Amino acid sequence: MHFVLYQRDDCALCDHALAMLAAVRAPEFASVWIDDDAALEARYGARVPVLRDERDGRELEWPFDPERLTAFLRHA
Template sequence: MSSLTFYTTAGCHLCENAASLLSQLKTNRAVNIVEVDIAIDEDLVERYGTRIPVVRRNDNLRELGWPFTLEQLESFVQHEDIFL
C-alpha cells in the first residue's frame, strides 16, 4: 500500500481541489493518505506556504506540487522514478 502525506491548510481552495483528486485516487487504488495542516508548524509554513497543496510520497520523499491532474497523481504514486 502506498503512503502519502498531503500538505494543506484551511481556507485553501486549491487544497480542496487536490483533496477531491486524492479522494478519487483512493477509490482506484489502495493508498494511505495522512493530511497535515501546515499552519500547525512554523517550519512547514515556511517550506510549503506558497506551494500548497503538495503531496509527498513517504517511501522516497518525492513531492508533487499543484497543479496536477488525477492521471499525474496516479503516475506519481505508481512510479518511483517520476519527478514532478
C-alpha cells in the same frame, strides 16, 4: 501510510486536491496542516497542496491533474 498531503485550512486548492485523490482512488494518506507550524510554513508556504511520498521523499506540487497524480502514485 506512505503518503502525506500538506495543506492549509480554508484552502480551495487543497479541497480540489482532496477530491482528485478520492476520484483516482489514492491509497490512504495522512493530512498535515501547515498553518501553525513555522517550519512547514517555510518549507511549503505557497506550494500547498503538496503530496509527499515519505518512502523516497518525492513530492507532487500543485497544480497536478489526474494523470500526473496517478503516475506519481504508481511510481510508489
